[in-house]
Amino acid sequence: MSFEPPFFQINYKLYPDTWGEDGLEFAKTAARVADEFGVDFVLSPQTADIRLVARETDLPILAQGMSPHEPGRGLGHILAESLREAGATGVMMNHPERRETAPELETKIRRCREVGLTSVVCVENYEFGKAVLEWDPDWVVFEQPELLGTTTSLNETDPEAVERFSELVAERNPRTNVFLGGGISSVADVEAALELADATGSASWISSDVPVEEREETLRAIAEVLAEA
Amino acid sequence: MSFEPPFFQINYKLYPDTWGEDGLEFAKTAARVADEFGVDFVLSPQTADIRLVARETDLPILAQGMSPHEPGRGLGHILAESLREAGATGVMMNHPERRETAPELETKIRRCREVGLTSVVCVENYEFGKAVLEWDPDWVVFEQPELLGTTTSLNETDPEAVERFSELVAERNPRTNVFLGGGISSVADVEAALELADATGSASWISSDVPVEEREETLRAIAEVLAEA
Amino acid sequence: MSFEPPFFQINYKLYPDTWGEDGLEFAKTAARVADEFGVDFVLSPQTADIRLVARETDLPILAQGMSPHEPGRGLGHILAESLREAGATGVMMNHPERRETAPELETKIRRCREVGLTSVVCVENYEFGKAVLEWDPDWVVFEQPELLGTTTSLNETDPEAVERFSELVAERNPRTNVFLGGGISSVADVEAALELADATGSASWISSDVPVEEREETLRAIAEVLAEA
Amino acid sequence: MSFEPPFFQINYKLYPDTWGEDGLEFAKTAARVADEFGVDFVLSPQTADIRLVARETDLPILAQGMSPHEPGRGLGHILAESLREAGATGVMMNHPERRETAPELETKIRRCREVGLTSVVCVENYEFGKAVLEWDPDWVVFEQPELLGTTTSLNETDPEAVERFSELVAERNPRTNVFLGGGISSVADVEAALELADATGSASWISSDVPVEEREETLRAIAEVLAEA
Numbered sequence: 001m002s003f004e005p006p007f008f009q010i011n012y013k014l015y016p017d018t019w020g021e022d023g024l025e026f027a028k029t030a031a032r033v034a035d036e037f038g039v040d041f042v043l044s045p046q047t048a049d050i051r052l053v054a055r056e057t058d059l060p061i062l063a064q065g066m067s068p069h070e071p072g073r074g075l076g077h078i079l080a081e082s083l084r085e086a087g088a089t090g091v092m093m094n095h096p097e098r099r100e101t102a103p104e105l106e107t108k109i110r111r112c113r114e115v116g117l118t119s120v121v122c123v124e125n126y127e128f129g130k131a132v133l134e135w136d137p138d139w140v141v142f143e144q145p146e147l148l149g150t151t152t153s154l155n156e157t158d159p160e161a162v163e164r165f166s167e168l169v170a171e172r173n174p175r176t177n178v179f180l181g182g183g184i185s186s187v188a189d190v191e192a193a194l195e196l197a198d199a200t201g202s203a204s205w206i207s208s209d210v211p212v213e214e215r216e217e218t219l220r221a222i223a224e225v226l227a228e229a
Numbered sequence: 230m231s232f233e234p235p236f237f238q239i240n241y242k243l244y245p246d247t248w249g250e251d252g253l254e255f256a257k258t259a260a261r262v263a264d265e266f267g268v269d270f271v272l273s274p275q276t277a278d279i280r281l282v283a284r285e286t287d288l289p290i291l292a293q294g295m296s297p298h299e300p301g302r303g304l305g306h307i308l309a310e311s312l313r314e315a316g317a318t319g320v321m322m323n324h325p326e327r328r329e330t331a332p333e334l335e336t337k338i339r340r341c342r343e344v345g346l347t348s349v350v351c352v353e354n355y356e357f358g359k360a361v362l363e364w365d366p367d368w369v370v371f372e373q374p375e376l377l378g379t380t381t382s383l384n385e386t387d388p389e390a391v392e393r394f395s396e397l398v399a400e401r402n403p404r405t406n407v408f409l410g411g412g413i414s415s416v417a418d419v420e421a422a423l424e425l426a427d428a429t430g431s432a433s434w435i436s437s438d439v440p441v442e443e444r445e446e447t448l449r450a451i452a453e454v455l456a457e458a
Numbered sequence: 459m460s461f462e463p464p465f466f467q468i469n470y471k472l473y474p475d476t477w478g479e480d481g482l483e484f485a486k487t488a489a490r491v492a493d494e495f496g497v498d499f500v501l502s503p504q505t506a507d508i509r510l511v512a513r514e515t516d517l518p519i520l521a522q523g524m525s526p527h528e529p530g531r532g533l534g535h536i537l538a539e540s541l542r543e544a545g546a547t548g549v550m551m552n553h554p555e556r557r558e559t560a561p562e563l564e565t566k567i568r569r570c571r572e573v574g575l576t577s578v579v580c581v582e583n584y585e586f587g588k589a590v591l592e593w594d595p596d597w598v599v600f601e602q603p604e605l606l607g608t609t610t611s612l613n614e615t616d617p618e619a620v621e622r623f624s625e626l627v628a629e630r631n632p633r634t635n636v637f638l639g640g641g642i643s644s645v646a647d648v649e650a651a652l653e654l655a656d657a658t659g660s661a662s663w664i665s666s667d668v669p670v671e672e673r674e675e676t677l678r679a680i681a682e683v684l685a686e687a
Numbered sequence: 688m689s690f691e692p693p694f695f696q697i698n699y700k701l702y703p704d705t706w707g708e709d710g711l712e713f714a715k716t717a718a719r720v721a722d723e724f725g726v727d728f729v730l731s732p733q734t735a736d737i738r739l740v741a742r743e744t745d746l747p748i749l750a751q752g753m754s755p756h757e758p759g760r761g762l763g764h765i766l767a768e769s770l771r772e773a774g775a776t777g778v779m780m781n782h783p784e785r786r787e788t789a790p791e792l793e794t795k796i797r798r799c800r801e802v803g804l805t806s807v808v809c810v811e812n813y814e815f816g817k818a819v820l821e822w823d824p825d826w827v828v829f830e831q832p833e834l835l836g837t838t839t840s841l842n843e844t845d846p847e848a849v850e851r852f853s854e855l856v857a858e859r860n861p862r863t864n865v866f867l868g869g870g871i872s873s874v875a876d877v878e879a880a881l882e883l884a885d886a887t888g889s890a891s892w893i894s895s896d897v898p899v900e901e902r903e904e905t906l907r908a909i910a911e912v913l914a915e916a
Contacts, residue, residue, distance in 0.1 A: 014303045020314035047276040047307060048315040065305025073378060073433070074243045076294025076327040078276060085249035086277040094789060098305040101786035106815050128793050131818035149302060204302070328559035331552060335586050357564050360589035472761045478772035505734040505765060506773040523763025531836060531891070532701045534752025534785040536734060543707035544735040556763040607760060662760070 003060045003089050003118050003138075005177055006194050006229040007040035008222050009201025013064070013097075014046065015208040022212075023049050024056055029216050031057040037223035042201065044092065047078055054087025062120060063088040065098055068107040080108075080115045090118030090138070096145035109135045120179065126165055133173045140169060140176055142197070147183035149204045154182055155192040162196045185209070187221045194229040232289045232318050232347050232367075234406055235423050235458040236269035237451050238430025242293070242326075243275065244437040251441075252278050253285055258445050260286040266452035271430065273321065276307055283316025291349060292317040294327055297336040309337075309344045319347030319367070325374035338364045349408065355394055362401045368408050369398060371426070376412035378433045383411055384421040391425045414438070416450045423458040461518045461547050461576050461596075463635055464652055464687040465498035466680050467659025471522070471555075472504065473666040480670075481507050482514055487674050489515040495681035500659065502550065505536055512545025520578060521546040523556055526565040538566075538573045548576030548596070554603035567593045578637065584623055591631045598627060598634055600655070605641035607662045612640055613650040620654045643667070645679045652687040690747045690776050690805050690825075692864055693881050693916040694727035695909050696888025700751070700784075701733065702895040709899075710736050711743055716903050718744040724910035729888065731779065734765055741774025749807060750775040752785055755794040767795075767802045777805030777825065783832035796822045807866065813852055820860045827856060829884070830868035836891045840870035842879040849883045872896070874908045881916040 010030055012018035018026060023045045030041040044062045045053045054061055067077035083091060093108050094100055100108065105121070112119040113136075120139040123129045129140060142165050144154055154162055166178050180197035184190060185205040193200035210218045239259055241247035247255060252274045259270040273291045274282045283290055296306035312320060322337050323329055329337065334350070341348040342365075349368040352358045358369060371394050373383055383391055395407050409426035413419060414434040422429035439447045468488055470476035476484060481503045488499040502520045503511045512519055525535035541549060551566050552558055558566065563579070570577040571594075578597040581587045587598060600623050602612055612620055624636050638655035642648060643663040651658035668676045697717055699705035705713060710732045717728040731749045732740045741748055754764035770778060780795050781787055787795065792808070799806035800823075807826040810816045816827060829852050831841055841849055853865050867884035871877060872892040880887035897905045 011304070014298055014300050014306060014308045014311075016300045019308060019311040046311045048279050048311045048317075050277050052280055052315075069243055071243050071245045072437075074326050075240070075273075075321065075324045075432070077243060079243045079248060082243075082248040082275045082277045086281075088277075092304065095304040097303050099788035099790065102781060102789040102792045102819075103786065103811060103815060105789045106812075106818065110814075124790060125793075127797075127822065128790060130821040131789075131793065134817040134821060135814060203304070208301075323560060328561065330557035331560040331563045331589075332557065332582060332586060334560045335583075335589065339585075353561060354564075356568075356593060357561060359592040360560075360564065363588040363592060364585065469762070472756055472758050472764060472766045472769075474758045477766060477769040502762075504769045506737050506769045506775075508735050510738055510773075527701055529701050529703045530895075532784050533698070533779065533782045533890070535701060537701045537706060540701075540706040540733045540735045544739075546735075550762065553762045555761050661762070666759075 003042065004040065005198035006226055007042050007199045008190060008226055009042045009044060009062060009179070009199065010206055011044040011064075011201055011203035012046060012207050013203045015203070017212050018207050019046050019049055024052055026215060027053045027057045027059065030219055031059050033216065033219045033223050034059060037220075037227050039223045039226035041219070042199075047083075050083065050088050051086040060089040061087060062118070063091045065095075066091040066093065066108060066111070068100070068104045068111060080111045080117060084115045084117055088117060090120050092120045092122065092141070094122045096122065096124070096143075096148060105132075106135050109137050112138075122181070126161075126168060129165060129168055130172065133169065133176060136173060137176060139179050139199075141179040141181045143181035145182075150183045151185040151205075152183045153185065153189045153193065154180060155189065155196055159196060166197065187218075187225060190222050191225045194225065232271065233269065234427035235455055236271050236428045237419060237455055238271040238273060238291060238408070238428065239435055240273045240293075240430055240432035241275060241436050242432045244432070246441050247436050248275050248278055253281055255444060256282045256286045256288065259448055260288050262445065262448045262452050263288060266449075266456045268452045268455035270448070271428075276312075279312065279317050280315040289318040290316060291347075292320045294324075295320040295322065295337060295340070297329070297333045297340060309340045309346060313344045313346055317346060319349050321349045321351065321370070323351045325351065325353070325372075325377060334361075335364050338366050341367075351410070355390075355397060358394060358397055359401070362398065362405060365402060366405060368406045368428075370408040370410045372410035374411075379412045380414040380434075381412045382414065382418045382422065383409060384418065384425055388425060395426065416447075416454060419451050420454045423454065461500065462498065463656035464684055465500050465657045466648060466684055467500040467502060467520060467637070467657065468664055469502045469522075469659055469661035470504060470665050471661045473661070475670050476665050477504050477507055482510055484673060485511045485515045485517065488677055489517050491674065491677045491681050492517060495678070495685045497681050497684035499677070500657075505541075508541065508546050509544040518547040519545060520576070521549045523553075524549040524551065524566060524569070526558070526562045526569060538569045538575060542573045542575055546575060548578050550578045550580065550599070552580045554580065554582070554601075554606060563590075564593050567595050570596075580639075584619075584626060587623060587626055588630070591627065591634060594631060595634060597637050597657075599637040599639045601638070601640035603640075608641045609643040609663075610641045611643070611647045611651065612638060613647065613654055617654060624655065645676075645683060648680050649683045652683065690729065691727065692885035693913055694729050694886045695877060695913055696729040696731060696749060696866070696886065697893055698731045698751075698888055698890035699733060699894050700890045702890070704899050705894050706733050706736055711739055713902060714740045714744045714746065717906055718746050720903065720906045720910050721746060724907075724914050726910045726913035728906070729886075734770075737770065737775050738773040747776040748774055749805070750778045752782075753778040753780065753795060753798070755787070755791045755798060767798045767804060771802045771804055775804060777807050779807045779809065779828070781809045783809065783811070783830075783835060792819070793822050796824050799825075809868070813848075813855060816852060816855055817859070820856065820863060823860060824863060826864045826866050826886075828866040828868045832869075834870035837870045838872040838892075840872065840876045840880065841867060842876065842883055846883060853884065874905075874912060877909050878912045881912065
């Protein structure tokens with residue numbers, strides 16, 4: 001269960017045909033393609049499906065979210081330890097669709113470190129990135145909220161911003177990897193993104209716009225790009 | 230997988246020795262005792278463990294929480310459909326440790342109805358109960374936030390408040406069941422609670438204060454009370 | 459400082475030319491027109507401007523928001539008592555741009571009653587209205603979140619929904635008044651809204667789309683409608 | 688209206704006898720003592736009272752809170768521009784009693800800079816401080832949430848932590864000042880705090896525990912310490 005660059009994240013979010021048995025099928029398809037091409041897909045199923053997907057495939061799992069809580073009180077929250085034991089490799093945090101308070105974010109990165117989860121923090125601009133790097137996350141996702149769910153990606157609109165961001169990360173915290181997200185909606189986007197960053201991925205495109213019966217074909221095209229990155 | 234009164238809820242919250250394999254052991258112990266006494270325990274493991282517990286035991290599962298979202302966008306949220314397919318029977322909502330906005334709460338009760346989950350809504354006072362009953366929840370948990378985690382329960386401090394609340398429910402929405410929570414911390418509390426309400430349960434006592442090796446013994450004592458309720 | 463139907467609310471929100479001295483000018487213009495036509499405008503300036511507007515005009519002030527807190531701890535929150543003493547007549551709550559948790563909402567309505575403020579609760583659908591009416595608010599604003607900031611109002615898209623909602627209020631809590639909001643963007647909308655409800659108002663139209671120099675003229679046209687309602 | 692070290696902040700929070708006319712009296716008392724001793728008190732009245740206090744005294748006002756919003760939509764929020772025009776000098780943010788999301792916090796510091804307000808950011812530990820300093824706030828308040836409202840302050844429990852924190856600030860962002868808060872509840876605490884930091888202040892002690900009729904006497908004792916700091 002490596003979590004090494006380059007990879008492509010298949011972010012299920014809450015899209016139809018991605019939970020329960022459907023999500024498992026999606027995961028198995030991805031695992032088959034990954035195996036054939038010798039590349040890595042990272043899967044982000046819903047919390048209730050992490051164990052199911054982890055048991056049935058070898059791909060790393062990046063949980064969609066987590067709570068900052070320590071073991072103890074707290075109804076309805078998601079404990080780092082429970083994700084780890086269910087089979088997650090890492091956790092996304094600070095996504096525009098689920099913001100955290102600033103002290104929570106610092107705590108979550110620390111909690112991931114404590115329990116052995118990879119921390120993946122969404123960052124929307126250069127200034128915000130500078131602060132987050134002080135907390136030593138494993139990955140930062142550079143992603144502009146306004147591009148989410150669109151077919152326009154940052155590698156198209158502002159590749160210089162991505163380069164400038166990558167330089168910041170390289171200078172401030174070289175061990176941190178850069179993931180480019182937001183608006184990735186074609187194989188060409190994947191290719192362009194992987195030239196600028198260590199990894200990329202998609203939710204609305206791969207989990208929603210691509211019909212279920214074309215998932216494998218699309219994943220194969222992405223795998224070809226990954227194999228050459 | 231019934232969800233019929235009377236029952237005792239074993240609320241795991243985030244307490245040590247309640248997630249992953251430890252949580253499964255706890256569930257199996259409860260299932261064994263329930264089977265022996267012919268009573269119902271309802272289990273509330275963490276989200277990532279619902280499928281595991283559902284597959285290995287026959288007890289009904291009351292998920293600790295859920296999001297109001299419809300299928301689609303929304304990273305890190307918990308979809309009603311994913312809980313249902315993982316094996317949950319119902320969902321707790323509006324707990325003091327995880328509040329929802331008022332429109333979210335109305336949406337969640339409706340979403341439960343749509344996907345076939347039992348809605349269980351925490352209510353902290355009479356006035357709030359009157360409003361929640363308009364949304365036709367399956368269960369209301371009458372619970373005072375200040376008693377949570379204590380060893381004092383409402384049946385001790387104010388049994389009249391419980392009776393008055395139960396009368397409200399019976400009059401306004403007779404099909405809704407009443408669950409009495411908050412500070413249940415002994416077998417005597419369970420007995421007193423079940424005289425006033427359709428069900429009861431505990432988190433801090435049963436999942437935390439009772440040592441792992443005494444869980445079975447305590448559950449057996451509770452089962453005896455349930456069998457006579 | 460009455461707060462009697464019919465009236466038109468001038469909701470400043472955070473729009474340019476509505477705070478500080480600009481907001482006071484706007485208020486004075488409204489007061490002059492209201493006086494001339496013998497009608498009521500209700501003003502919603504920002505919190506920091508309530509006392510300024512209250513001292514310089516006689517129009518009722520409906521605060522944009524409030525916290526559920528009691529006197530005591532709580533940095534950065536807005537106490538009911540402080541709004542009352544600053545000159546507010548009432549408070550808006552549960553607006554889609556500032557949701558509250560369900561227990562907070564019940565508390566806020568009660569706090570308003572305690573300190574002598576008029577409670578004005580935004581409600582987005584019939585089902586939610588049924589619950590809110592149990593808390594005996596003084597006003598309910600029937601407003602669909604998706605129409606906010608548009609030029610389409612509910613009296614155009616679904617007048618039957620408004621009628622059905624008004625009947626609900628009349629039956630369940632006759633003393634509660636109905637305010638129709640969302641997408642009110644012309645004098646014709648004001649007229650149509652006042653045929654269906656006790657009051658109406660606007661934010662984006664009156665405080666933003668109408669140029670500062672045309673505010674008086676527009677308010678005069680609204681006042682004519684109010685005078686005949 | 689300077690905001691220069693050293694000073695003592697009188698944080699009203701929502702305590703009784705601190706809003707409206709009572710709050711103004713408190714402010715006038717502080718202004719009189721400050722004037723007599725040639726020292727600075729900084730006042731934090733509630734939002735609705737900022738203009739009142741600013742008009743009647745010369746002391747700098749540190750608003751209790753603000754929203755990250757730009758002018759435009761957003762009901763019930765507090766715009767930076769409205770605070771500035773009402774007479775505020777600066778704004779507190781990220782207080783444990785009113786957390787913000789991480790992107791909001793970065794935005795608020797920037798918004799303060801844009802409109803000419805002093806940004807004062809609460810920071811609860813060393814790691815969090817490192818990140819916040821990247822956003823170039825004017826002041827950081829070093830304060831442990833668990834000491835709030837107690838009579839134990841950090842200068843007593845862990846002066847080394849304060850020194851280490853001050854060194855961090857001096858090294859990373861020398862222009863940023865350090866404010867020491869949390870549990871300041873005696874004149875001796877004020878004295879000790881000012882040896883370790885540029886400023887200090889109190890809410891529960893000065894605005895609540897000290898009886899109204901002893902406010903002046905207590906402020907005079909604090910002013911003596913300030914005059915020698």
